[in-house]
Amino acid sequence: MVFRYGILIFTAIAILMYGILKPHRNWDMVAYVAAAYHKDGYRGADLTRETYEDIRKMVSSRRFTLLTAGEYSETVFKDSSSLEQQIPFYSIRVAYIELMRLLKKTGLSYARSTFVISACFAALSVLVLGLIILKTSVPMGMLPIVVAVTGYTDLARLSTPDAMACLFSLMGIYSLMAKRRMVFLIAAILPLIRSDFVLLSGLLMGYAYLQGTRLLSLLFLILAVSSYILVTKLNEGYGYLTLFNFAFISSPVPYPADMVMSARLGDYVAPYWLLFNTLIFHSHAVIYIVALYLFWLKGGWQMKEQTKFYGLFALPLIFTVVHLILFPSDHFRFFTFSASLILVWILDSLAQPVAPAAMET
Numbered sequence: 001m002v003f004r005y006g007i008l009i010f011t012a013i014a015i016l017m018y019g020i021l022k023p024h025r026n027w028d029m030v031a032y033v034a035a036a037y038h039k040d041g042y043r044g045a046d047l048t049r050e051t052y053e054d055i056r057k058m059v060s061s062r063r064f065t066l067l068t069a070g071e072y073s074e075t076v077f078k079d080s081s082s083l084e085q086q087i088p089f090y091s092i093r094v095a096y097i098e099l100m101r102l103l104k105k106t107g108l109s110y111a112r113s114t115f116v117i118s119a120c121f122a123a124l125s126v127l128v129l130g131l132i133i134l135k136t137s138v139p140m141g142m143l144p145i146v147v148a149v150t151g152y153t154d155l156a157r158l159s160t161p162d163a164m165a166c167l168f169s170l171m172g173i174y175s176l177m178a179k180r181r182m183v184f185l186i187a188a189i190l191p192l193i194r195s196d197f198v199l200l201s202g203l204l205m206g207y208a209y210l211q212g213t214r215l216l217s218l219l220f221l222i223l224a225v226s227s228y229i230l231v232t233k234l235n236e237g238y239g240y241l242t243l244f245n246f247a248f249i250s251s252p253v254p255y256p257a258d259m260v261m262s263a264r265l266g267d268y269v270a271p272y273w274l275l276f277n278t279l280i281f282h283s284h285a286v287i288y289i290v291a292l293y294l295f296w297l298k299g300g301w302q303m304k305e306q307t308k309f310y311g312l313f314a315l316p317l318i319f320t321v322v323h324l325i326l327f328p329s330d331h332f333r334f335f336t337f338s339a340s341l342i343l344v345w346i347l348d349s350l351a352q353p354v355a356p357a358a359m360e361t
Contacts, residue, residue, distance in 0.1 A: 004140035008130035011144045012123040019119025019156025025059050029159035033110040035090040036100045048080040058111035075254035082254040091235040095192045096161035114159035121163035122156035128170040136348040150340040162333045165194040169337040172204050177311040184220040191228040198228040203315045275328040284339045291342045294349050312345035
């Protein structure tokens with residue numbers, strides 16, 4: 001028991017230190033720092049000045065040049081109206097930005113807080129993943145491998161809310177498996193972290209509804225959807241077509257508020273082909289293929305353990321598929337939590353005997 005918890009704690013600490021000591025300092029850091037200062041009331045040239053001064057103090061001169069080079073990044077850097085037009089893409093990550101603002105009061109700069117938050121939440125995610133593994137027959141020694149293969153190291157380094165979303169997603173699945181009512185609260189919170197994770201809120205509440213807690217499930221599903229709508233409205237978030245065109249059709253444009261939506265069907269199909277070509281070479285693809293093969297091999301036998309089946313396989317897989325259909329992004333960090341749960345399900349399934357019916361087939 002001591003050895004298992006030792007592996008768990010060591011892995012979490014390793015992820016924490018890796019994220020803090022080796023931050024990626026990706027461009028999203030600029031956007032989230034700007035969103036935080038925008039919440040503080042800065043506008044126009046003042047917003048640009050505060051944002052980039054904060055960034056400049058945090059990164060090397062070479063990195064700063066990279067963050068402000070290129071047509072898109074340079075325009076955002078030089079034109080305050082362009083910077084302000086990027087903010088609606090990021091200000092909807094309410095929980096992440098508010099935590100940044102809270103840490104600012106403790107003396108941590110906005111730029112530094114972006115990756116410190118990620119490192120901390122990635123480490124906490126590892127702890128929750130370990131607790132989930134304890135509910136299976138998977139040895140704890142597999143935890144570092146699962147963490148490395150599915151991308152927790154990336155989550156810890158990036159200046160994004162993805163590590164926070166990963167933690168609450170895992171907590172939601174853990175609560176569901178442990179049959180705890182905390183799953184309802186988590187479903188309501190998820191859209192405040194990443195608005196697109198309202199999909200997971202719906203899946204969690206759908207499963208809870210089927211398990212008999214119908215009234216609570218409906219109430220918290222309504223609350224989650226209301227949170228999603230309210231956050232989008234209050235932060236003047238861009239609509240779905242704008243997000244899709246910005247991310248996949250137009251190269252990142254400095255003035256998204258003025259962007260013209262494409263009317264060509266081919267422009268909307270092409271991103272799915274590009275996603276397919278990227279996904280087949282990614283480690284997550286192997287996980288999904290093996291999981292589907294095991295599901296076919298064992299038939300419906302694993303349904304006997306419904307909590308494991310739905311929590312570790314069905315819900316994460318449905319979330320991933322639906323998310324990719326709606327938003328064919330190759331940012332696979334969005335699916336770190338789901339890939340890790342599915343990998344745990346694979347390992348747990350391999351530890352179980354094959355059903356007699358499946359063997360006869």
